Amino acid sequence: MADDVSHNSRRGLLLVSPPFLTTLVLLAGPLGAIILFSFWTQDYLTLNTDFTIKNYVEAAQDPIYGLLLGRSLLVAGAVTLLTVITAFPVAYFISFHVKPSRKSLWLFLITIPFWTSYLIRVFLWKVVLGFNGVINSGLIEVGIIDAPITFILYNLNAVIITLAHAFAPFAILPIFVALEKIDRALLEASRDLGETRVATFFRVTLPLAMPGLVAATLIVFIPVIGDYITPRLVGGPGGLMIANMIQTQFLKLNNAPMGAALAVISMVAVTVIATLFVWLNRRFLKVRS
Amino acid sequence: MTMISLSGVNKHYDSYHALRNIDLDIEAGEFFSLLGPSGCGKTTLLRTIAGFEDIESGTLKIAGADMAEVPPNRRPTNMVFQSYAIFPHLNVAQNVAFGLRKSDLSKSEQTRVVGEALEMVGLDGFGARAANALSGGQRQRVALARALVLKPKVLLLDEPLSALDKKLREQMQLELRRLQRQVGITFILVTHDQEEALIMSDRIAVMFEGQIAQLADPQTLYRAPASRKVGEFIGTMNVMPVAQNAGNLTIAGLGQVSDPARDTVSHAGIRPETMSILFPGEPDRDRVAAAKIVDRAYYGDMTYYEVGLDGLDNTLTISMKNLMGREILEIGTPVRISWREDALVFFDQ
Structure with missing residues (x-):
């Protein structure tokens, strides 16, 4: 009996150790290093390993960091809102109006943009949004505008549009799953009890889709905060985000400790917001499970 | 008084003829059962009355009014679904009060009628219970209370007892019958269980392949089946x-x-x-x-x-x-x- 237990636990440990080790080496290690670095300082090439909170004080005092973090949160919020609002009708359509036998095909089609690299997709948005881009030449051709409009490239709008497109499938899938789980008899019951289609949507469908919406929000929000490719390529000077500053600190200014401190700060910000959402999710899930 | 009147009702699912020229009158205050094997069209007929299925030809009248253009939310019918369809995000009282949003009742009156409905189905004091903390029998009672609280002219029951175990099913059969006499509403029950239909109904329509094979009271149906098929379906022949x-x-x-x-x-x-x-x-x-x-x-x-x-x-x-x-x-x-x-x-x- 005791042998069985130790045999089982040994086998369990054996199964768990590869992922545990990779997590330790590839995630916990770098994370610890970043936190450690953030309390050090660097003077050109020499690393000063005395413990100090100077980097955090500087991050708090220099307005540029606050501005960039605020902008990152704003962009991430806007992208999340736009993505979830546009993803919902798509997920709803697939779940409620596509024949069951065709649903996997539709989900497959939604992943097609992923067949191209992220970088190329961002470049393609430059072609679409640019001064002589698809939208401008199209609108001029049709005669809606006389001169190219410029508020759609090299600013925050472009960043938001590009990111919202890139993350759409990540939002569609969890919302679709939540909608699929809704018993269709509930919708009929609501109609039977006197509610119109619209009222049924707000009183039954939407509350039951909430876990999917919260999941979609988290899945989009967290990676968008840390994105630095899209802001660099389509954001212009006013579209840079906190991740661009972290990159600059590490690679251009040779100030890894400052970059590490900024990384820790944005991580904390994300953690606070994510925790809030997880708490909301729990609240909604508690009623259901 | 005739509560529900169908004449010449037809319905196809693709090439499958689900309802074949149905003529049927159901009296007010009657406990009426639609009995037949699965796929005979009994559920389709019930859903047609509720308004969830369109009919291709023929007319359906409820309390004298033509229902052709009336959506399910405006019909004087309420339904107890086979799966009960209890809203998982609402508690018992909120489930029962779901249909009262558009009523003229004040909040306190709503609370009162919800309490009365729960009492009627034997769930006194269950109002604050989460919907998913209920047993099968309790869920069914909630579904009943939720429908009856709206005082419909017709209550539609789609195989409401099929998910319950034998003891509970027998108890609910008698209770449903008692409830129907108490409220005096027309009940239409869909079932494939001939014993259940015999126990509960005033009249039974036996359906095969989208048609009504015989319409009679339980004793006539049992003693004088109109065809061999009906005789063999009900009891042993x-x-x-x-x-x-x-x-x-x-x-x-x-x-x-x-x-x-x-x-x-x-x-x-x-x-x-x-x-x-x-x-x-x-x-x-x-x-x-x-x-x-x-x-x-x-x-x-x-x-x-x-x-x-x-x-x-x-x-x-x-x-x-x-x-x-x-x-x-x-x-x-x-x-x-x-x-x-x-x-x-x-x-x-």
Whole structure:
């Protein structure tokens, strides 16, 4: 009996150790290093390993960091809102109006943009949004505008549009799953009890889709905060985000400790917001499970 | 007064003819059952009345008003769904109050009627309970309260008892019947369980393949089935071929009967409990035939014997009460069976 237990636990440990080790080496290690670095300082090439909170004080005092973090949160919020609002009708359509036998095909089609690299997709948005881009030449051709409009490239709008497109499938899938789980008899019951289609949507469908919406929000929000490719390529000077500053600190200014401190700060910000959402999710899930 | 009136109602699913020219009148205050095997169209018919299925031709009137253009939310019907369809994100009281949003009742009046409805179905004090903390029987009661609180003209029940265990099902059958008498609303029950239909209904429509095969009260349905199919669907029916013989009918195994010959008759049927096995020492009574026990099934209160007769290919089922001191006969025992001509029903095919 005791042998069985130790045999089982040994086998369990054996199964768990590869992922545990990779997590330790590839995630916990770098994370610890970043936190450690953030309390050090660097003077050109020499690393000063005395413990100090100077980097955090500087991050708090220099307005540029606050501005960039605020902008990152704003962009991430806007992208999340736009993505979830546009993803919902798509997920709803697939779940409620596509024949069951065709649903996997539709989900497959939604992943097609992923067949191209992220970088190329961002470049393609430059072609679409640019001064002589698809939208401008199209609108001029049709005669809606006389001169190219410029508020759609090299600013925050472009960043938001590009990111919202890139993350759409990540939002569609969890919302679709939540909608699929809704018993269709509930919708009929609501109609039977006197509610119109619209009222049924707000009183039954939407509350039951909430876990999917919260999941979609988290899945989009967290990676968008840390994105630095899209802001660099389509954001212009006013579209840079906190991740661009972290990159600059590490690679251009040779100030890894400052970059590490900024990384820790944005991580904390994300953690606070994510925790809030997880708490909301729990609240909604508690009623259901 | 006629509450629901269907005439010439047709419905197809692709090439499948789900409802074939249905004509049906259901009276106000009636406990009406739609009975049939799965796929016979009974649920489709119920959903048609609720407004979840469009009809292709024919008319449906509820309380005299044509329902063609009336969506389910504006029909004077409420439904208890097979899965109960209890809203998982609402508690019991919120579920019951769901349909009251548009009513003229104030918040406090709503609380009162919800409480009354819960009391009526025996869920007093369950209001704050989460919907997913309920058992199957409780969920069904919530579904009932949720529908009845709106005081519909017609309550539609889609196989409401099929998910319950046997004991609870029998209890709910009587309770539903009591509830129907109490509120006086027209109940329409869909079921595939013939016993359930017999116990609960004032009238039963037996459906096969999208058509109503017979519409009658339970006793008529059981005693005088209109066709062999109806007879065999409801309860057990022993069916024997009939020969036309010199102006009289001769039943295989049982012999000639005094009924005059009719060209159309091809089979005769007799119920297991209308025949009896004569135990040793019992005198002959009514008509008697010699038989042999082929098989038996012991049910505790009853024993069902399969008996074989000369001149009959199939066996007959005879049910006998296990009275005090009555022996359970062994397979292979030769016996006399007693039957009465007036228990026979004749079928065309």
